[in-house]
Amino acid sequence: MRRSQLFTKTSKTFPADETSKNAQLLIKAGFIHKEMAGVYAYLPLGLMVIENIKRIIREEMNSLGGQELIMTNLQSRELWEKTDRWDDKKVDIWFKTKLKNDSEVGLAWSHEEPITEMMKSFIASYRDLPIYVYQFQTKLRNELRAKSGIMRSREFVMKDLYTYSKTEEDHNKIYDQAKKAYMNVFNKVGLGDKTYLTYASGGSFTQFSHEFQTITGAGEDTVFVDMQKKLAVNKEVLSDEVLKQLGLQKGDLEEMKASEVGNIFSFGDAKSKQLGLVYTTADGQEKPVVLGSYGIGVTRLMGVIAEVFADERGLVWPEAVAPAQVYLAAIGEDAKVKDKADELYNLLTEKGIGVIYDDRDERAGEKFADADLMGIPQRIVVSDKTLAADKFELKSRTSKDTQQLDKENLIKKLEIISN
Amino acid sequence: MRRSQLFTKTSKTFPADETSKNAQLLIKAGFIHKEMAGVYAYLPLGLMVIENIKRIIREEMNSLGGQELIMTNLQSRELWEKTDRWDDKKVDIWFKTKLKNDSEVGLAWSHEEPITEMMKSFIASYRDLPIYVYQFQTKLRNELRAKSGIMRSREFVMKDLYTYSKTEEDHNKIYDQAKKAYMNVFNKVGLGDKTYLTYASGGSFTQFSHEFQTITGAGEDTVFVDMQKKLAVNKEVLSDEVLKQLGLQKGDLEEMKASEVGNIFSFGDAKSKQLGLVYTTADGQEKPVVLGSYGIGVTRLMGVIAEVFADERGLVWPEAVAPAQVYLAAIGEDAKVKDKADELYNLLTEKGIGVIYDDRDERAGEKFADADLMGIPQRIVVSDKTLAADKFELKSRTSKDTQQLDKENLIKKLEIISN
Numbered sequence: 001m002r003r004s005q006l007f008t009k010t011s012k013t014f015p016a017d018e019t020s021k022n023a024q025l026l027i028k029a030g031f032i033h034k035e036m037a038g039v040y041a042y043l044p045l046g047l048m049v050i051e052n053i054k055r056i057i058r059e060e061m062n063s064l065g066g067q068e069l070i071m072t073n074l075q076s077r078e079l080w081e082k083t084d085r086w087d088d089k090k091v092d093i094w095f096k097t098k099l100k101n102d103s104e105v106g107l108a109w110s111h112e113e114p115i116t117e118m119m120k121s122f123i124a125s126y127r128d129l130p131i132y133v134y135q136f137q138t139k140l141r142n143e144l145r146a147k148s149g150i151m152r153s154r155e156f157v158m159k160d161l162y163t164y165s166k167t168e169e170d171h172n173k174i175y176d177q178a179k180k181a182y183m184n185v186f187n188k189v190g191l192g193d194k195t196y197l198t199y200a201s202g203g204s205f206t207q208f209s210h211e212f213q214t215i216t217g218a219g220e221d222t223v224f225v226d227m228q229k230k231l232a233v234n235k236e237v238l239s240d241e242v243l244k245q246l247g248l249q250k251g252d253l254e255e256m257k258a259s260e261v262g263n264i265f266s267f268g269d270a271k272s273k274q275l276g277l278v279y280t281t282a283d284g285q286e287k288p289v290v291l292g293s294y295g296i297g298v299t300r301l302m303g304v305i306a307e308v309f310a311d312e313r314g315l316v317w318p319e320a321v322a323p324a325q326v327y328l329a330a331i332g333e334d335a336k337v338k339d340k341a342d343e344l345y346n347l348l349t350e351k352g353i354g355v356i357y358d359d360r361d362e363r364a365g366e367k368f369a370d371a372d373l374m375g376i377p378q379r380i381v382v383s384d385k386t387l388a389a390d391k392f393e394l395k396s397r398t399s400k401d402t403q404q405l406d407k408e409n410l411i412k413k414l415e416i417i418s419n
Numbered sequence: 420m421r422r423s424q425l426f427t428k429t430s431k432t433f434p435a436d437e438t439s440k441n442a443q444l445l446i447k448a449g450f451i452h453k454e455m456a457g458v459y460a461y462l463p464l465g466l467m468v469i470e471n472i473k474r475i476i477r478e479e480m481n482s483l484g485g486q487e488l489i490m491t492n493l494q495s496r497e498l499w500e501k502t503d504r505w506d507d508k509k510v511d512i513w514f515k516t517k518l519k520n521d522s523e524v525g526l527a528w529s530h531e532e533p534i535t536e537m538m539k540s541f542i543a544s545y546r547d548l549p550i551y552v553y554q555f556q557t558k559l560r561n562e563l564r565a566k567s568g569i570m571r572s573r574e575f576v577m578k579d580l581y582t583y584s585k586t587e588e589d590h591n592k593i594y595d596q597a598k599k600a601y602m603n604v605f606n607k608v609g610l611g612d613k614t615y616l617t618y619a620s621g622g623s624f625t626q627f628s629h630e631f632q633t634i635t636g637a638g639e640d641t642v643f644v645d646m647q648k649k650l651a652v653n654k655e656v657l658s659d660e661v662l663k664q665l666g667l668q669k670g671d672l673e674e675m676k677a678s679e680v681g682n683i684f685s686f687g688d689a690k691s692k693q694l695g696l697v698y699t700t701a702d703g704q705e706k707p708v709v710l711g712s713y714g715i716g717v718t719r720l721m722g723v724i725a726e727v728f729a730d731e732r733g734l735v736w737p738e739a740v741a742p743a744q745v746y747l748a749a750i751g752e753d754a755k756v757k758d759k760a761d762e763l764y765n766l767l768t769e770k771g772i773g774v775i776y777d778d779r780d781e782r783a784g785e786k787f788a789d790a791d792l793m794g795i796p797q798r799i800v801v802s803d804k805t806l807a808a809d810k811f812e813l814k815s816r817t818s819k820d821t822q823q824l825d826k827e828n829l830i831k832k833l834e835i836i837s838n
Contacts, residue, residue, distance in 0.1 A: 007486055007541050007550040033537050036524070041490045041537065050489075067426055070469075071460045073492070073557060074574050097514045097526065099573075100563045105455070107516065107526070118452050118460065122426050131426040138492060138557065144519045154518075155493050 001044075001324075002345075003358040003370075006030075008043050010370050021218060022306040023149025025315050029374045031323075038146025038154035042299075045374065048323035049302050050157060054136055056188045056320060057159050057296060060181040064174070066134040066161055071114055073138065075106040079113050083274045093141040107140045112267070112293050115162050116275050123289060125280050126166055130174065134161040136298065150303035151218065151259055157299045163292040166279065168268070171290040175266060178294050182212055182262045189301065190318030194308060195261065196232040198223050199246060205268035208237065212262035218307045219259035226252045259304050260297075267291040306375075315375030316397055324354035325418050327371035331364045331383035341382040344392065344407070353414055372397065378414065420463075420743075421764075422777040422789075425449075427462050429789050440637060441725040442568025444734050448793045450742075457565025457573035461718075464793065467742035468721050469576060473555055475607045475739060476578050476715060479600040483593070485553040485580055490533055492557065494525040498532050502693045512560040526559045531686070531712050534581050535694050542708060544699050545585055549593065553580040555717065569722035570637065570678055576718045582711040585698065587687070590709040594685060597713050601631055601681045608720065609737030613727060614680065615651040617642050618665060624687035627656065631681035637726045638678035645671045678723050679716075686710040725794075734794030735816055743773035744837050746790035750783045750802035760801040763811065763826075772833055791816065797833065 008030030015034050018024055023040070026032040031046035042050055058068070080086035086106070088094055095107040108114075115133065122128060139158045146154050161178065165171040179197065186195040191214050198211040213223045213232055222235040226248055233242065233253070243250060269288035272278065277289045302321070309316035319325065326348060330341035338359070345357040356376060358367045364383075371379045381393040381402075391404040394413065405413060427449030434453050437443055442459070445451040450465035461469055477487070499505035505525070507513055514526040527533075534552065541547060558577045565573050580597065584590040598616065605614040610633050617630040632642045632651055641654040645667055652661065652672070662669060688707035691697065696708045721740070728735035738744065745767060749760035757778070764776040775795060777786045783802075790798045800812040800821075810823040813832065824832060 005484070005486075007547070007552065009541055011540075033540065035491045035493065035533060036495055039491050039493045041488065041533070043488045044486045047487060047489055065424070067424075067463045068466060069460065069462045070466055072454045072458050072574050073559065074454065074458045076455055095516045097516045100561055114454060114460070121430075121452065122428055128426070133426065140492065142519055155491055 001356060003356060003360050006044065006356075008045065010373050018149070019147055020149030020151065020303075020307075021310065022151060022303040025310055025373075026150065026303075026306055029315055031315075031374075032150065038143055038152070040150055040153060040155075040299075045323040046302075049317070049321050050298060052321040052323075053189060053298050053301055054157075054159070057136075057185050057298070060184050061134045061159070061161055064132055064161070064177055064181050065130075066132045068135060069133055070135050071108070071111045071118075071137060073108045073140070075108055075114055077104050077106060079117055079275075080106060083113055083271060085113070093143060095140045095142045108137065109139055109141045111135070111137065111160055112162070112271060112291075113275070116271055116277055116291060119164055119289070120275070120277055123164060123277060123279050126282055129164060129166045129279060129289065130170060131164040132161065132174065134159060148218065148220065148303070150299045151307065152220065153299060156297060159296045159298055161294040163294070164277075165290045165292070166281075166287070168290055171266065171292055175264065175292050178264055178292070179210060182264065182294070182296070185296065186212060186214070186261065189305060189321050191261070191301075191305065191308065196223065196225055196230060196258070198232040198234050198258075198260075199237060199242070200234040200263075201236050203265070203267075205270050206266045209263060209265040211260045213258035214261050214304050214308065215256050215258050216304060216308050217257050218304075219257040221258050221260055223256055223258045224253040225256055227254065228252065232258070259300065259307075261301050261304055262294070262296045264294040265292065267293060310375070313369075314373035317375045317377060319377050319418060322354070322375070322377050324356045324376055325378055325414065326353060326355045327374065327376035327379045328355050328357045329364070329367040329371060329379065329381050330357075330359055331367065331381055333361070334384055334387070336387055337382055337384060340387055344380070344382065347407075347411070348414070351411065351415070353418055378417065380410070420775060422775060422779050425463065425775075427464065429792050437568070438566055439568030439570065439722075439726075440729065441570060441722040444729055444792070445569065445722075445725055448734055450734075450793075451569065457562055457571070459569055459572060459574075459718075464742040465721075468736070468740050469717060471740040471742075472608060472717050472720055473576075473578070476555075476604050476717070479604050480551075480553045480578070480580055483551055483580070483596055483600050484549075485551045487554060488552055489554050490527070490530045490537075490556060492527045492559070494527055494533055496523050496525060498536055498694075499525060502532055502690060504532070512562060514559045514561045527556065528558055528560045530554070530556065530579055531581070531690060531710075532694070535690055535696055535710060538583055538708070539694070539696055542583060542696060542698050545701055548583060548585045548698060548708065549589060550583040551580065551593065553578060567637065567639065567722070569718045570726065571639065572718060575716060578715045578717055580711075580713040582713070583696075584709045584711070585700075585706075587709055590685065590711055594683065594711050597683055597711070598629060601683065601713070601715070604715065605631060605633070605680065608724060608740050610680070610720075610724065610727065615642065615644055615649060615677070617651040617653050617677075617679075618656060618661070619653040619682070620655050622684070622686075624689050625685045628682060628684040630679045632677035633680050633723050633727065634675050634677050635723060635727050636676050637723075638676040640677050640679055642675055642677045643672040644675055646673065647671065651677070678719070678726075680720050680723055681713070681715045683713040684711065686712060729794070732788075733792035736794045736796060738796050738837060741773070741794070741796050743775045743795055744797055744833065745772060745774045746793065746795035746798045747774050747776045748783070748786040748790060748798065748800050749776075749778055750786065750800055752780070753803055753806075755806055756801055756803060759806055763799070763801065766826075766830070767833070770830065770834070772837055797836065799829070
């Protein structure tokens with residue numbers, strides 16, 4: 001897209017009450033807008049990052065056999081009372097509101113209950129199982145504090161997957177596959193090296209749940225990481241007994257701050273029993289369905305990526321999630337420069353390479369600063385100088401070196417990078 | 420997709436309190452699930468229809484120069500107080516909730532105020548204008564009655580476009596372009612013949628707003644249509660004076676029930692003045708920005724399409740919005756039938772033709788009934804009989820005639836239909 005047509009601007013400032021690095025940078029770069037504490041709108045560049053992350057997650061969910069749907073924000077009080085999770089003392093992050101007839105309804109902070117209730121319409125026999133469904137949904141959570149930018153918002157986008165299996169054994173299989181799919185997601189968005197499968201508190205059914213924790217000083221969790229084994233233990237469950245059970249040595253562990261980018265959880269048949277989700281086995285017995293629940297905070301993930309890779313000049317997006325691959329800066333007012341840049345812009349666009357084309361009448365310094373602040377992976381300069389040499393100047397966001405390339409080699413290079 | 424892997428089922432029943440035809444059919448066909456009155460989840464096939472409609476709308480919004488973003492559900496009380504639209508007596512469809520500190524926040528029923536407020540961060544000079552932005556957002560409206568299925572829900576998907584222009588003249592240009600873009604959308608989703616540009620109440624700034632009303636007995640509005648001129652007048656503004664002004668004759672008008680699928684509205688500079696959205700002109704004057712607001716109820720549009728085209732056998736989706744182009748039914752248990760159907764399924768999928776492949780062990784009658792209930796545009800049968808003749812049987816949802824075609828001609832025909 002052309003910068004002259006993009007309505008957002010970069011800014012040197014951010015709201016005074018914004019203390020998190022991710023939100024400060026995303027606001028300055030024009031990716032998000034703060035509505036109120038913990039509530040952010042996603043502007044065109046921010047929405048592109050979200051959509052890129054969603055595309056990566058969707059691919060993985062589809063390969064698991066997941067079917068996409070979308071549940072509702074408004075939720076029934078009676079349903080959540082059945083599982084004893086309506087009371088604010090039991091779940092302290094509910095937003096609630098009222099219908100015209102004064103009856104209370106809840107606003108979605110999770111969908112385990114509504115999806116499981118709905119499945120009663122579709123699951124009757126063992127032939128109907130397994131079923132894997134997922135959605136991208138805006139969740140609302142009434143957080144007491146919301147000081148971590150888009151890493152902990154009152155309103156955020158979540159991908160949640162729910163698996164319904166016949167038996168514990170079947171469940172364990174899909175649970176392991178989901179574990180791998182989750183790690184694929186974190187690898188693809190560029191966080192693989194910094195993200196650890198982490199043993200965490202499991203609730204009433206299993207001893208452990210599994211979190212995916214990304215190491216960052218901005219994280220709200222404390223984990224103990226075994227770098228060698230690529231495993232971690234959440235502080236909340238750390239004990240000598242647990243370490244022994246997991247075959248980990250205290251001496252091998254490093255204490256670190258981390259952010260939970262994903263969580264997978266076995267519910268066993270507890271929730272199915274509470275809500276009456278049963279199926280008939282091949283030999284005519286009635287059995288409760290075994291449930292798993294798997295979440296990725298999409299906007300949190302975006303915040304963690306922003307937080308982890310940023311440097312003193314601004315955001316640094318990994319290729320796979322960047323709103324564009326190339327920031328194309330036309331420098332100087334020479335008509336020939338403009339023509340050459342226009343031509344390259346059209347060519348790259350045709351080839352499916354995402355470009356932010358800075359066609360504004362601004363100084364080079366301004367354009368370079370914006371390219372850096374926005375964190376676009378590659379910067380291309382077209383100027384009198386490059387024109388004279390019949391070359392283009394290419395520089396990666398994370399390198400100081402520039403390369404002078406002719407058109408053919410430039411395209412070749414970009415095509416390699418974006419694949 | 421394979422029916423054996425689709426978790427939804429068709430059903431002969433629907434909730435007893437569901438009185439609208441669109442929701443009854445969509446529930447029976449497994450496209451939606453009713454959470455509570457006026458609140459519906461969208462299951463895989465329903466979500467596909469939504470995404471198809473969104474794709475069509477997005478194309479039109481992008482050709483207007485619209486930039487996509489996404490605003491928030493949680494909204495500030497203080498902001499809506501500035502325009503005197505917070506009070507329940509002024510806007511009677513608010514859902515409201517409270518933060519932990521007990522301060523009230525609103526849930527999005529519209530975004531005119533938040534987007535206009537946000538634009539103060541991006542509009543300073545005449546050089547920043549015009550700006551056109553749009554979003555697909557889940558809106559919540561506390562409707563007293565919600566008896567029209569997905570045509571009037573308490574929770575629904577809306578596309579809203581906002582245009583910010585320098586002058587009334589510039590505004591009128593984009594307003595006319597938006598009018599055309601809207602008509603393109605209704606043409607593309609198949610409702611063009613039944614949808615009329617309609618003069619409706621304009622509020623404080625303009626005499627008229629423009630609605631797009633689709634003729635259907637299930638509609639909640641009454642319009643007077645001039646079929647010849649392809650124009651209508653909403654009953655709410657009908658008077659001799661208005662007819663004279665619009666050059667319409669009473670005798671040419673037909674009274675009809677209709678559903679408002681779109682609405683476009685000029686705000687003038689009233690809201691900009693209330694919120695302080697101003698820009699500096701080329702000669703240094705400060706002026707309020709001219710605002711237009713344009714909505715399409717995406718899920719309502721889906722409901723209207725369902726309502727308008729359905730027949731006694733079920734839904735009938737126009738090609739452009741159907742969840743698949745083809746319902747492929749393999750009839751009989753012969754392994755050769757299965758192989759042939761598998762082969763065709765793979766071939767069509769490769770060619771980018773959407774297929775629901777009914778690979779279940781069900782009777783032919785059951786499969787044909789499902790194909791009809793789901794409203795898939797084309798049905799292909801593979802059976803012993805078609806196999807013997809080395810042909811496939813093709814039938815359109817809206818025709819009684821079947822055709823026997825060889826593979827080559829079948830593919831040719833389908834490719835023509837889906838373009």
